[in-house]
Amino acid sequence: MARIAVIGAGMGAMAAAARLAVAGHRVAVYERTRTYGGAVRRFERDGFRFDTGPGVLTLPAVYRDLFVKTGREPLEDCVDLVQVDPSSRHVFADGTEAALPNASRAGAVAALDEALGSGAGQRWGDFLVRAREAWDRTRRPLLEEPLWPDWEVLAEREPYPAVPHRRLLRTRRAGTLAEVGGRELRDARLTALLESHALAHGLDPRTAPASAAVLPYMEHAFGTWYVRGGLRELARAVHERCVARRVEFHFGAEVTGIVEKDGRAAGVELADGRVAEADHVVAGVAPGALEGLVRGAAVRGDGDVPAQRRAASRLTVLLALRGGRDEGAAHRTVVHAQDRDAELEALFGTAPGPAARPTVTVLRPDDASLVPDRGHEAVTLTAAVPAQAGPAQTEALRLHAENLITVAERALPGLRDRLLWHEVRTPADVREATGAEGGAIPAPALAAAGGRLLHPSNTTRTAGLFTVGGWSHPGGGLPHAGMSGALVAGLIVEGPDFRGSQ
Numbered sequence: 001m002a003r004i005a006v007i008g009a010g011m012g013a014m015a016a017a018a019r020l021a022v023a024g025h026r027v028a029v030y031e032r033t034r035t036y037g038g039a040v041r042r043f044e045r046d047g048f049r050f051d052t053g054p055g056v057l058t059l060p061a062v063y064r065d066l067f068v069k070t071g072r073e074p075l076e077d078c079v080d081l082v083q084v085d086p087s088s089r090h091v092f093a094d095g096t097e098a099a100l101p102n103a104s105r106a107g108a109v110a111a112l113d114e115a116l117g118s119g120a121g122q123r124w125g126d127f128l129v130r131a132r133e134a135w136d137r138t139r140r141p142l143l144e145e146p147l148w149p150d151w152e153v154l155a156e157r158e159p160y161p162a163v164p165h166r167r168l169l170r171t172r173r174a175g176t177l178a179e180v181g182g183r184e185l186r187d188a189r190l191t192a193l194l195e196s197h198a199l200a201h202g203l204d205p206r207t208a209p210a211s212a213a214v215l216p217y218m219e220h221a222f223g224t225w226y227v228r229g230g231l232r233e234l235a236r237a238v239h240e241r242c243v244a245r246r247v248e249f250h251f252g253a254e255v256t257g258i259v260e261k262d263g264r265a266a267g268v269e270l271a272d273g274r275v276a277e278a279d280h281v282v283a284g285v286a287p288g289a290l291e292g293l294v295r296g297a298a299v300r301g302d303g304d305v306p307a308q309r310r311a312a313s314r315l316t317v318l319l320a321l322r323g324g325r326d327e328g329a330a331h332r333t334v335v336h337a338q339d340r341d342a343e344l345e346a347l348f349g350t351a352p353g354p355a356a357r358p359t360v361t362v363l364r365p366d367d368a369s370l371v372p373d374r375g376h377e378a379v380t381l382t383a384a385v386p387a388q389a390g391p392a393q394t395e396a397l398r399l400h401a402e403n404l405i406t407v408a409e410r411a412l413p414g415l416r417d418r419l420l421w422h423e424v425r426t427p428a429d430v431r432e433a434t435g436a437e438g439g440a441i442p443a444p445a446l447a448a449a450g451g452r453l454l455h456p457s458n459t460t461r462t463a464g465l466f467t468v469g470g471w472s473h474p475g476g477g478l479p480h481a482g483m484s485g486a487l488v489a490g491l492i493v494e495g496p497d498f499r500g501s502q
């Protein structure tokens with residue numbers, strides 16, 4: 001039995017902790033805040049409840065596997081997991097609307113043909129077939145296996161297939177997601193649909209590789225899910241599973257350093273001066289935080305993927321509304337920006353800032369536990385914003401929340417008249433919850449783009465020190481961070497020859 005110290009109680013770290021405890025190790029989690037879940041938090045007031053982190057779950061198989069491997073009760077017995085149908089409704093710049101059924105390619109094709117004109121659905125359907133190829137080529141290395149030592153192969157090879165080009169009489173390979181939209185979808189609304197998947201992860205579709213096609217593919221193939229009571233319930237269930245497996249949690253326990261002995265990680269130092277000795281240390285924190293813990297020593301070996309330094313954040317506006325939720329309202333509506341180029345330039349240009357009229361995701365869960373009674377509704381708005389958490393930027397974003405409400409009115413007419421109060425969550429709140437600089441939120445790892453969107457491996461230069469969660473392989477988002485927990489547990493239990501989760 002080894003002693004394992006886990007830094008942070010984020011979803012990736014807890015997933016690793018539960019698996020390691022089941023493997024017979026003594027696991028202690030040290031979390032600087034007073035609660036578990038990291039980004040997966042909840043805000044409650046006056047009988048209203050809101051998720052302040054993710055609002056939907058994709059690839060629930062990752063958490064199903066975690067529950068199967070760590071106990072007798074499956075995930076479905078621990079949380080009320082429901083499919084979101086339609087998966088998403090889209091309000092495009094020209095006012096056209098389309099609702100895409102959950103996990104049905106044929107259904108999406110029919111819905112898009114009807115909403116956007118015949119041929120549009122087929123083009124989207126054909127795109128999904130190609131996106132599946134990219135998924136099939138990268139699923140193992142970018143989700144289920146430890147980062148390959150020769151990761152350069154993933155960095156250089158674009159897995160999204162080339163498309164035959166009639167006039168040129170040869171195939172042509174898109175370099176970016178924007179090129180996939182322009183050449184293969186050939187409709188500004190379909191392109192907006194495609195690009196919104198990148199934007200939701202804070203990625204610029206003009207520079208994101210074509211391999212980002214796996215993001216919409218994952219939703220279409222495996223569905224979009226919600227956990228009743230809010231996604232925070234998933235964090236609650238994972239925490240309970242850890243406790244049931246005798247993982248020890250120390251809250252309000254900030255780790256200030258990683259102890260090293262003879263070139264091996266040997267424990268953690270805590271802010272109150274205590275030292276917890278351990279045989280392995282698993283760090284589930286952002287790269288800046290980790291560098292602070294090793295006091296400037298290099299975390300990564302020369303051959304590793306460099307840690308990502310830049311990622312976008314989110315602005316979230318929680319709306320308490322009078323009047324009940326409309327029967328049949330979509331769980332998730334994406335209101336697309338009216339000026340796509342202006343939005344991308346504002347977010348990713350030379351002086352990043354929020355877009356004046358951004359793409360806004362409107363979440364309206366059908367969940368009585370989120371409201372004081374059926375005569376009220378809890379609605380959440382989110383938009384991508386740069387990761388900037390200084391006081392002036394935070395103040396500007398608080399005012400910017402009004403713009404999100406204005407945009408959301410296109411999906412929810414009369415919204416302002418129903419508003420009781422609203423609460424704004426800025427990147428500064430994300431930083432507070434996760435410890436990530438600027439409130440940055442990491443995206444899932446993607447192939448190609450020269451490796452710019454890969455994340456560093458779960459092993460480090462220091463023997464016995466592992467990294468888990470959204471900032472290491474295979475990257476951010478609930479499913480990917482959950483998988484990082486499986487990979488780290490595999491690497492510790494089975495050693496460096498571990499070849500991945502089955």
Ligand SMILES: Cc1cc2nc3c(=O)[nH]c(=O)nc-3n(C[C@H](O)[C@H](O)[C@H](O)COP(=O)(O)OP(=O)(O)OC[C@H]3O[C@@H](n4cnc5c(N)ncnc54)[C@H](O)[C@@H]3O)c2cc1C
Pocket residue numbers: 007008009010011012013030031032033036037038039040052053054055056058253254255256284285286289314316430432433434435441442468469470471476477478479481
């Ligand atoms: C607003 C928002 C919206 C999101 N939307 C989505 C979405 O729609 N879909 C999706 O899949 N994902 C989404 N995510 C991302 C997703 O929530 C995360 O990628 C996922 O929860 C994985 O988190 P993690 O394991 O990296 O840990 P984190 O959530 O980053 O948590 C890190 C933990 O480590 C702790 N910590 C940091 N430093 C120390 C220290 N020195 N000592 C002790 N503890 C420390 C922190 O307090 C925190 O609890 C969203 C995130 C946010 C913030």
